[in-house]
Amino acid sequence: MRARDLVTDFPTVALDTSVYEAARLLSTQRLPGLIVVDERGLPSSILPGTQVLRLAVPDYCQEDPALARVVDEPHADLFLRSLSGRTVREALPREPRELPISDSDATVLELAALMARTRSPLVAVVQEGRLLGAVTLQALLDWAVAA
Amino acid sequence: MRARDLVTDFPTVALDTSVYEAARLLSTQRLPGLIVVDERGLPSSILPGTQVLRLAVPDYCQEDPALARVVDEPHADLFLRSLSGRTVREALPREPRELPISDSDATVLELAALMARTRSPLVAVVQEGRLLGAVTLQALLDWAVAA
Numbered sequence: 432m433r434a435r436d437l438v439t440d441f442p443t444v445a446l447d448t449s450v451y452e453a454a455r456l457l458s459t460q461r462l463p464g465l466i467v468v469d470e471r472g473l474p475s476s477i478l479p480g481t482q483v484l485r486l487a488v489p490d491y492c493q494e495d496p497a498l499a500r501v502v503d504e505p506h507a508d509l510f511l512r513s514l515s516g517r518t519v520r521e522a523l524p525r526e527p528r529e530l531p532i533s534d535s536d537a538t539v540l541e542l543a544a545l546m547a548r549t550r551s552p553l554v555a556v557v558q559e560g561r562l563l564g565a566v567t568l569q570a571l572l573d574w575a576v577a578a
Numbered sequence: 579m580r581a582r583d584l585v586t587d588f589p590t591v592a593l594d595t596s597v598y599e600a601a602r603l604l605s606t607q608r609l610p611g612l613i614v615v616d617e618r619g620l621p622s623s624i625l626p627g628t629q630v631l632r633l634a635v636p637d638y639c640q641e642d643p644a645l646a647r648v649v650d651e652p653h654a655d656l657f658l659r660s661l662s663g664r665t666v667r668e669a670l671p672r673e674p675r676e677l678p679i680s681d682s683d684a685t686v687l688e689l690a691a692l693m694a695r696t697r698s699p700l701v702a703v704v705q706e707g708r709l710l711g712a713v714t715l716q717a718l719l720d721w722a723v724a725a
Contacts, residue, residue, distance in 0.1 A: 432655050451723065458719040463610070463699070480715045485694035487722065492691050499691045507685035508579050511722045538654035544639045544646040547632035550697060552610075568627045572605040575634065575658045576598065 434542060434566055435535035437574060438556045441565035443468045444519050446475070450486045451514040453522070457483060463552035463567055467519055474555040474562055476523050477531050486522045487511050531555065535563055539574065542566055581689060581713055582682035584721060585703045588712035590615045591666050593622070597633045598661040600669070604630060610699035610714055614666055621702040621709055623670050624678050633669045634658045678702065682710060686721065689713055 443466045444453050453465055457480050465483065467476040485493070487510055492499035502510070531551040533541060535558040542554055552568040590613045591600050600612055604627050612630065614623040632640070634657055639646035649657070678698035680688060682705040689701055699715040 433651065454719050455723045458716065458723050461716060479697065479699075480719065481693045481697050481699055484690045484715065484718070488687060488691045488694055492687060493695065496688065496691065499685075499688045502685065502687050504580065504685050507687035511579075511686045511690060511718070514722065538646075538649065538651050539658045540635060540639060540649050540654035541643065541646045543631045543658060544635045544643065546628045547635055548640065550626065550628050552626075552628055552699075568631065569605065569608060571631070571658070572601050572627065575661065576602045576605050 432539050432574060433535065434533050434537040434554070434556045435558070435563070437539075437542075437566045437570045438535065438564045439567070439570065441466055441553070441555070443562070446518065446520040448519045449514070450483060450517045450519060450522055453478070453483050453519050454514055463569070465519070466553075466555050466562070466565060467523070468562065472562060473557065473560070474530070474532055477551055477553065477555055478519065478522060479551055482524070483522055486517050487514050532557060534558060539571060542571055546571070579686050579721060580682065581680050581684040581701070581703045582705070582710070584686075584689070584713045584717045585682065585711045586714070586717065588613055588700070588702070590709070593665065593667040595666045596661070597630060597664045597666060597669055600625070600630050600666050601661050610716070612666070613700075613702050613709070613712060614670070615709065619709060620704065620707070621677070621679055624698055624700065624702055625666065625669060626698055629671070630669055633664050634661050679704060681705060686718060689718055693718070
């Protein structure tokens with residue numbers, strides 16, 4: 432079993448897609464994360480759902496639970512619903528890091544090691560300079576536990 | 579909107595649950611992760627799906643993509659399907675870290691900050707020393723993008 436056997440179509444977003452649109456895509460299509468593509472259609476980043484959420488949280492609340500706690504309920508609601516003004520570009524991590532991208536020949540062991548190491552529930556699969564789609568953690572587990 | 583309004587029932591596992599059973603639960607119930615409970619039924623850890631997968635990957639392949647690559651396809655398949663002999667206890671991270679657990683009063687901002695900080699797609703919710711269930715990233719995003 433290889434990446435090409437487990438890959439499925441996966442929606443992509445661009446760097447200038449709004450965070451609201453990205454969140455809507457995650458919500459309505461029940462995706463574990465997003466593939467961000469560059470102008471050539473190749474994956475430039477993989478964004479776990481939790482990191483899309485990060486943009487709804489003001490900087491001063493990011494690291495300090497006590498500061499998130501003092502924001503009252505109406506304002507907390509407002510923050511979470513004010514995702515439209517920002518773009519996916521702003522949600523990307525600042526430091527370079529290993530991306531969960533594999534070629535279509537990757538074995539299930541390579542996919543599992545990559546997901547575990549990058550803590551990403553999806554791996555983007557490329558073949559001959561083209562994005563094929565993604566292997567999700569769900570697809571990998573479904574295969575692993577199948578009789 | 580508070581944690582108590584978004585919480586849903588969530589299956590739990592024990593420290594001695596087999597990793598195969600944990601993977602089966604993730605797969606069949608399409609869960610983003612697992613709540614591991616102690617003998618009192620209280621959350622002792624939260625295990626993202628990617629970390630359950632980690633136990634199927636031999637130590638020498640965890641950090642080095644080149645070593646995962648040399649394992650041939652039949653053996654790679656075998657590794658991924660040999661989850662039954664190990665327990666959830668072995669899948670837990672060795673270093674102590676912040677757990678995504680909140681009380682039922684937490685606002686959506688606190689939940690979002692906690693998910694972003696711990697990179698966890700679920701938060702376990704406790705009230706008066708009892709586990710109520712979990713708020714998932716999906717439930718939080720569904721609420722945030724709802725008109």
